[in-house]
């Protein structure tokens with residue numbers, strides 16, 4: 001089976017003559033979704049930075065471990081075991097670890 005055709009995992013017919021077009025169309029959707037995800041992550045990082053600044057200015061710690069644990073639990077409950085890793089990367093980004 002050519003590697004660029006859909007298979008049983010998607011339910012799209014494997015022999016579709018317009019497989020390339022079907023894939024390109026869906027890749028455009030993925031690009032659009034990824035753009036929204038990136039924008040949402042950027043918004044989250046900005047809001048998190050505001051909270052951290054407020055807490056530091058009030059004399060508190062930058063981070064709140066109990067709250068981070070709740071967030072990790074939520075991602076894991078929705079996305080499964082790998083959700084934990086997603087949450088930890090989101091939290092790292094939100095602590096200012098852009099890796100840029």
Ligand SMILES: C=C(O[C@@H]1C=C(C(=O)O)C=C[C@H]1O)C(=O)O
Nearest residue numbers: 048051052063064065067068094
């Ligand atoms: C944003 C906060 O500050 C920090 C950042 C968090 C986050 O990005 O979700 C969570 C807990 C804190 O370590 C918060 O306390 O809500």
